Amino acid sequence: MACTVSHDVVIVGGGIAGLTIAWELARAGRDIVLVEASEYAGGMLRRGAVAGLDADLGAESFATRTTGVADLVADARLPVQLVEPAPAGAHVAFRRRSGRVDRAPLPRRALVGMPADPLAPDVVRILGRGGARRAAQERLLPLSAGEEPSLAELATTRFGPRVTARLVEPLCRSVYSQSADSVRLSALHPVLWEKAQALGSLTDAVAALAPAVRAGSAVRGVEGGLWRLAAELEAAALRAGAVIRTGTPVRAVTGTSVQLDDETLSAAAVVIATGPTAAAQLLYVEVPAAPPVGVVVTEIVADGLDAFPIGSGVIAAPDVDSAAKALTHVDAKWEWASAALPAGTHLVRLSAHAGRHDELTDAVGVATAVRTLTGVRVSPADVRRVVPVAWPDAVATPPVRAAVAEAAATRGIRLAGAVAAGTGLASVVPHARALASDLLSHSTPSEGARHVR
Numbered sequence: 001m002a003c004t005v006s007h008d009v010v011i012v013g014g015g016i017a018g019l020t021i022a023w024e025l026a027r028a029g030r031d032i033v034l035v036e037a038s039e040y041a042g043g044m045l046r047r048g049a050v051a052g053l054d055a056d057l058g059a060e061s062f063a064t065r066t067t068g069v070a071d072l073v074a075d076a077r078l079p080v081q082l083v084e085p086a087p088a089g090a091h092v093a094f095r096r097r098s099g100r101v102d103r104a105p106l107p108r109r110a111l112v113g114m115p116a117d118p119l120a121p122d123v124v125r126i127l128g129r130g131g132a133r134r135a136a137q138e139r140l141l142p143l144s145a146g147e148e149p150s151l152a153e154l155a156t157t158r159f160g161p162r163v164t165a166r167l168v169e170p171l172c173r174s175v176y177s178q179s180a181d182s183v184r185l186s187a188l189h190p191v192l193w194e195k196a197q198a199l200g201s202l203t204d205a206v207a208a209l210a211p212a213v214r215a216g217s218a219v220r221g222v223e224g225g226l227w228r229l230a231a232e233l234e235a236a237a238l239r240a241g242a243v244i245r246t247g248t249p250v251r252a253v254t255g256t257s258v259q260l261d262d263e264t265l266s267a268a269a270v271v272i273a274t275g276p277t278a279a280a281q282l283l284y285v286e287v288p289a290a291p292p293v294g295v296v297v298t299e300i301v302a303d304g305l306d307a308f309p310i311g312s313g314v315i316a317a318p319d320v321d322s323a324a325k326a327l328t329h330v331d332a333k334w335e336w337a338s339a340a341l342p343a344g345t346h347l348v349r350l351s352a353h354a355g356r357h358d359e360l361t362d363a364v365g366v367a368t369a370v371r372t373l374t375g376v377r378v379s380p381a382d383v384r385r386v387v388p389v390a391w392p393d394a395v396a397t398p399p400v401r402a403a404v405a406e407a408a409a410t411r412g413i414r415l416a417g418a419v420a421a422g423t424g425l426a427s428v429v430p431h432a433r434a435l436a437s438d439l440l441s442h443s444t445p446s447e448g449a450r451h452v453r
């Protein structure tokens with residue numbers, strides 16, 4: 001039988017964005033309900049058992065370009081330990097003119113693959129002398145004020161094609177799940193774009209902004225896995241009085257109501273904090289289907305990996321034929337993982353190229369990809385466990401984000417999560433907290449609010 005229950009705020013979606021808002025509002029005494037379609041809250045922060053430990057199957061680190069995550073951990077007093085990755089840094093795999101696949105550490109100082117010092121030895125190692133000399137000319141070229149080209153075109157015209165092929169494209173694909181052809185720098189890294197406009201050079205802008213540390217150390221993680229951040233935040237939200245209903249898909253929303261299968265929740269405000277496609281569906285916006293993001297977490301026993309030959313991981317240039325576009329050597333990256341694994345056992349995570357996830361779901365496919373990307377001899381028998389995960393709603397392109405934002409604003413519905421803030425916890429968490437603060441400043445707890453603290 002249908003019934004209607006009223007609340008201060010109903011949040012649709014229990015990923016890190018929804019959980020952050022739930023905690024903020026509940027601790028301020030608001031009567032809030034969070035409804036989550038799947039059986040577990042956390043969204044793309046999810047754990048899975050591999051090699052005897054609870055590994056991350058989705059996000060595994062957060063960028064330190066904002067203090068958003070660290071602030072949340074401190075303010076919510078979450079019992080998690082934030083940790084630095086091992087200093088080894090990541091590599092890039094690319095094909096030399098001879099046809100041989102080579103691997104080299106990513107440049108020490110670079111942003112979105114663009115080097116701060118094109119003639120530095122670590123850049124020359126990847127681009128070759130000719131490619132590096134071409135990249136060094138970037139500072140001499142006038143920066144045109146016309147319409148912004150795609151990131152690929154920008155990088156090629158400014159730095160030359162090798163920078164695009166060996167650095168920008170692999171980084172863009174592995175970090176942002178998009179081709180550099182289909183995105184603009186101003187969308188991926190607005191601060192860098194603005195700095196380049198101000199300084200008249202991308203090289204100078206990167207030099208001004210890039211941390212003078214190893215690639216990869218612009219991120220942090222959580223001891224035991226990033227999934228623990230969501231688990232502890234959920235616990236904090238529950239303690240503060242939030243109601244979290246999992247296994248409860250939302251079918252439709254308005255600015256003041258949320259339709260479940262056999263129940264309607266009404267509220268002074270409704271927040272959509274789902275993935276981009278789910279948000280578009282709830283808002284009746286037609287968007288093209290984005291391919292799922294495929295990840296495979298595997299347990300491998302192979303001596304060749306003991307010395308961490310590719311540091312914390314490797315990203316692949318497009319000319320390297322592999323079903324995986326990136327590989328994270330989890331126990332090389334995180335000391336807690338290395339300490340938890342038996343000697344000789346490795347935790348390796350592969351990110352699949354769009355449409356090639358199926359090639360990585362068995363030991364043969366995994367061994368092939370690991371061999372290609374690391375250069376280490378790994379046989380199918382060395383691959384002890386394969387856990388494939390497909391994330392169906394992980395990519396929010398700028399046009400989808402714009403269309404969804406407009407539809408939400410028109411209907412008086414608040415929008416949170418990566419669809420509103422951009423991909424990654426460093427953007428999602430501060431955005432969610434700002435939204436919660438805005439909701440609080442525009443409302444007082446309803447009479448029915450049960451928790452005031």
Ligand SMILES: Cc1cc2nc3c(=O)[nH]c(=O)nc-3n(C[C@H](O)[C@H](O)[C@H](O)COP(=O)(O)OP(=O)(O)OC[C@H]3O[C@@H](n4cnc5c(N)ncnc54)[C@H](O)[C@@H]3O)c2cc1C
Nearest residue numbers: 013015016017037043044059060061250278417418424425
């Ligand atoms: C493989 C992978 C690796 C990543 N690595 C990193 C990383 O290292 N660092 C980083 O910062 N970011 C990373 N990201 C991105 C990051 O995980 C996301 O930007 C962030 O977690 C998004 O959080 P969210 O709350 O917006 O959405 P989500 O986590 O997607 O949560 C949305 C929730 O809404 C629920 N939902 C959907 N539809 C409905 C409905 N109709 N009714 C009710 N509930 C619904 C979903 O079940 C889901 O739980 C990664 C993502 C993936 C997929």
